[in-house]
Amino acid sequence: MSSPRFSPKQAVESRLRTRGLDFSDLRVGKKVILTWTEAWSTQIADRMQATPAPHTGFLENYWLRTLDNDTGGVTVAFAPVGAPGTIMMIEDLIAAGAESIVGVGASGGLDPNHPVGHVHIPTRVTVIDEGTSRQYPGHYYPTADPSMLAELSKLVQKHGATVESGDWWTTDAFYREMTDDITRHLEKGVKGIDMETSAMYRVAEYRGVAACNLLVVSDELWTDWNYGIDFSEFQTGVSAVHNAAVEWALSK
DSSP: OOOOSSOHHHHHHHHHHHTTOOGGGOOOOSEEEEESOHHHHHHHHHHTTOEEEOOOSSOSSSOEEEEOOTTSOEEEEEOOSSHHHHHHHHHHHHHTTOOEEEEEEEEEEOOTTSOTTOEEEEEEEEEEEOSSGGGSOOOSSOBOOHHHHHHHHHHHHHTTOOEEEEEEEEESOTTOOOHHHHHHHHHTTEEEEESSHHHHHHHHHHHTOEEEEEEEEEEEOSSSOEEOTTSHHHHHHHHHHHHHHHHHHHOO
């Protein structure tokens, strides 16, 4: 049976070696909060007083900060946009000891009942338009960890946001979210779209860890494009998911 030529652990070890480090120098927590917006990662890390940790990748552009505690630690990760780069980082983090991952990001909304500022927690990804997850064995649709989904839903509501869970769409092509596809997927109950969730859920399942994403609707796609990152509603949703993620991370 065919197998990968090298493992994530081997790759990380090789990169660390070029910097005079080894695996013992890594500080990766059992819990990870991962974002694709550097300012968000910085804000969350500052709140938890997480300190810089050695990064696992080729470049310093994407970084880690870790809070060491008596429950296994929490790492805040600033990750590349899109499934391939995100999965490289997640594979590295899992190899270094990560056991549960919360993605904190933005998404396009397909459902008129959930406008800018509402929070989506994708339950399962039924439309997979990215290529990374297809490289990993798995059955059925990539799915959120059920216990994390339940816990995070309660926390987001506690912190004042409207939450919706349901079917999801992940794509590689940010500028090819076609009107016909939006209509067709909405008719089948798909709630929104992003660029990472299907791959994250698939790899988490494959590697035996837990993953669940918190995605704030940043733009409405069911009619003329309505981009809302400067709306107060969006900032309210962002605040709620940050609060929920931090509370999750610091819980026992």
